[in-house]
Amino acid sequence: MTEQKVDNPRKADLVRLRGDLAKEVDRLRTALRRPTEDLGGDQVWVGRNARSWHTGLAGRNKKLATEVDKLLPLLDAAIRTEPDQVSPADARAYHRDY
Numbered sequence: 001m002t003e004q005k006v007d008n009p010r011k012a013d014l015v016r017l018r019g020d021l022a023k024e025v026d027r028l029r030t031a032l033r034r035p036t037e038d039l040g041g042d043q044v045w046v047g048r049n050a051r052s053w054h055t056g057l058a059g060r061n062k063k064l065a066t067e068v069d070k071l072l073p074l075l076d077a078a079i080r081t082e083p084d085q086v087s088p089a090d091a092r093a094y095h096r097d098y
Contacts, residue, residue: 005085009094014082018075028068032061 038044038068040054 003087006085006088006091008082008086008088009091011079011082011084014075014079018072018079021071021075025068025072026072029065032057032064036061 007092036054036057039057040048042050044050
């Protein structure tokens, strides 16, 4: 007799995480935008050091956006690899481990 399958709790957690992350992606992508604009606008700080900080912060802002853009595709790939259902023993093991 084969064991009845149950919904995969790991897949459910990944789907939930993806939903939560999707709500935050825009905020994360733009987290450094305002400080970058402020430092580059000559109203907060001026001079050579200010320009240097602005350049560095602009680079970090771009890098942050690039890295955040990778998150949803990574989660999507992880979700695709998970089966919809697993054995009850596998589901219990997942809950026990996490």
